[in-house]
Amino acid sequence: MENRQKEIDKLKDYKYGFSTDIENTRAPKGLNEEVIKFISNIKKEPQWMLEFRLKAYERFKQLKEPNWQKPKYPNIDYQDLYYYSAPKSMDDKPKSLDELDPKLLETYKKLGIPLQEQARLNGIAVDAVFDSVSVATTFREELIKQGIIFCPISEAIQNHPELVKKYLGSVIPLTDHFFATLNSAVFTDGSFVYIPEGVRCPMELSTYFRINASNTGQFERTLIIADKGSYVSYLEGCTAPMRDENQLHAANVELVALDDAEIKYSTVQNWYPGDKDGKGGIYNFVTKRGLCKGKNSKISWTQVETGSAITWKYPSCILKGDNSVGEFYSIAITNNHQKADTGTKMIHLGKNTKSKIISKGISAGFSDMTYRGLVDISSKASNSNNYTQCDSLLMGNKCGAHTVPYIKNKNSESNIAHEATTSKISEEQLHYCQQRGLSAEEAVGLIVNGFCKEVLQQLPMEFAVEAQKLVGISLEGSVG
């Protein structure tokens, strides 16, 4: 009984902290060629895919784990991880949602993501990824009518090999860096999106990632291709159960925007951040990169990062096409012992390219937050522009906020402007709010929401509301 009470108390802090008791199929522990073959085999992958993986693995063996980042973490034993874990009921792929294991449905319901289509009114198509597999993708038929492909990437490998072959690894090459290469070798599932020429995707597409099994690394891979003149808005959400050990999440996300296409990618990342003493939590080491391949294309990243013990990622844009646009809007909140090293890279290659970076960092408790970003205007990128603004808010003197921008301008016709400030919530603002009857905590919530507004506005409606609440929850207990 006492234990149960403890459980409940714990859940109050992180409401997605429950785990689902479900039978799993796992790959043998460890990382080696056999495991990679096992994954490839279980996914019934064609030979070229297996070769892709093995090539990545060969490369991975030569790479050294990077250690330049600000948040240090204990050594990860890559041989002590499971690289594949899937609910047993998924062994024979259920044909429809009705055949899906009720336990899974239950889990997603608890997370607030009902998978039954009739239950959904807000018109968001969801791809739900549970540990290493995609368990359900909704609204697929409706999307197919318009020629939009939205399915787990493992299905895309089988059904649309020509697209996958062409674009997989074209933005994040096999040889990119330690975690990206690891992902290329062992990625298990993720979403695949293809928007055909001239189509404006009628609904928000979304992936919901859930880590359930313990001792498992989640390596998903998302590939989004927006063909000429198309538009898509894509959402990503993540949660994980509360466990005492740290879990690794190393995903790769690749976006390709062709001529006149636009991709809007939003993330609300709420992985388990560890407990108050910094025990447990997810290591979120994700590689996200978008390529504005065609002219007049646009990629926009929006992220709300509240979870994870360590967040280490830089969603980037390569602005290759002339007149292409890259945007990055970010809110990162760290509390307790969380650490984040996040930011973006804007690489201007084409003419008349524009980029905009708005980053808001909030650190409280004993946490540590770093904005690290690169703006690189190459000598060929004439008449390009960048505007960067990164603001940090500190709460207490046990936490840290850092800004490390790299600014490179090699073109005299291009302009870069960068601003950064660090401050705390002013006593006056607090006083004003409290005078009007708000509690200290409510007042802080209000002020922080105002601080983040520029970024929150970028989120799709349904997400914005949730994100706003999340901002408040993440900072609970940081005042007073």
Added chain:
Amino acid sequence: MKEQLQKDFENTIRNLSLSQKDIEIKKFSLDNFINKGFPNRREEDWKFSDLNQIINKNIGELSFYNDYTSTNKVDTSVFVDGLVHNKIVFINGRIEKIDFDYEKKDQIEIIDQSEIINKFENNNSLSDLNSAFNNKSFKIVVKKGYQLSKPLIIYHTTNSKIWSKNINLRLDFELQEDSSLRLIDLFNDTSEKNFLNIFYNFDLKENAILKNYKIDKIENKNIKYSFNNIEQNKNTISETFILSSGSNFFKSEVNCNLKGEHSSAFVNGIFSLDKNKHHEIRTTVNHLTENTKSYQLIKSVLEDSSKAAYQGKIFVNSDAQKTDGYQLSKAILLNKDSEFNAKPELEIYADDVKCSHGSASGSLNEDSIFYLMSRGLNYNQARELLINGFLLDVVEKITDSEIKNLIKNMIGIKE
């Protein structure tokens, strides 16, 4: 390079009367340098300027031994006119003249500490190189309550007698309570292809004021590195101004440790570069206690295929509440081949602080040019006027009016 270093090292210490222990310490520094070599781009602090490559490309084989047995004639024509000043003259790295004619003799002490080894706390290999090879180093102490009536100019002169040489200099300054010093470093080179490696250490006791102006204006093909470490106690002020323009490569580093309350540090700099010059300024301001202030302003004007880099870091310790830190870098790129890189960094562990930085780079404002031309100026006049105004902003930050005028005349900025 290793054999060369060892051979030159043997020659260098032969001319010094060092104890066995001191030789050991110097040897240790040498070994450190041999292990690490010149800094390269793989080191974060040298990301934008790969010194190893620059030396290889521009100098090739360096020799580290300098024969300081014979004196050089001091060429008085290089002395600054119109400003009465004290002098220290270095010629080809050899100290030729120390002259505090205008000051009370008992208020300034000059200690020859060539035979005292004190390691410089700096984690790059150039400090090891300096410790291993510098052969004469002085400590200049300004006594309690004394304020120098005239500025001190240190002439760094090199002439064509040296070629492919590495010169290592080291000076220490102690400014005791309530003292003040105005110091100008004037570089004057007619030599080519040498590498100058200069380390200064300043210790500012309570209420001391230091003003340091580094002027690298005269065209030359040398490669220079300068490191200033400034320790600041209570109520001290340090002002550093860098005019980075003449050398082929010049990296100036300034490190300020604000250890005492109400201490403040000001670092201002101008890059005015052309051809394929490559200069860098790197500053680190460490706010270590409450109520300290720092201000930095760096402006660049880049012609031809020149390259400038600015790395500025503001560090705020968790005890350093009420810190005020500001940093701004602006660059005008005048040619399509010019390049400006910046890394303005904030590392903050205290919450009651006001810290901000800004960085902007781009072309000359066409609207402003248009405006001036519509008032009857031609393009070149308009351009010059705008650049002058842009740079004047930094020069105006100099708090000493005598020296401000001197510098204005030197770079030909008219008001």
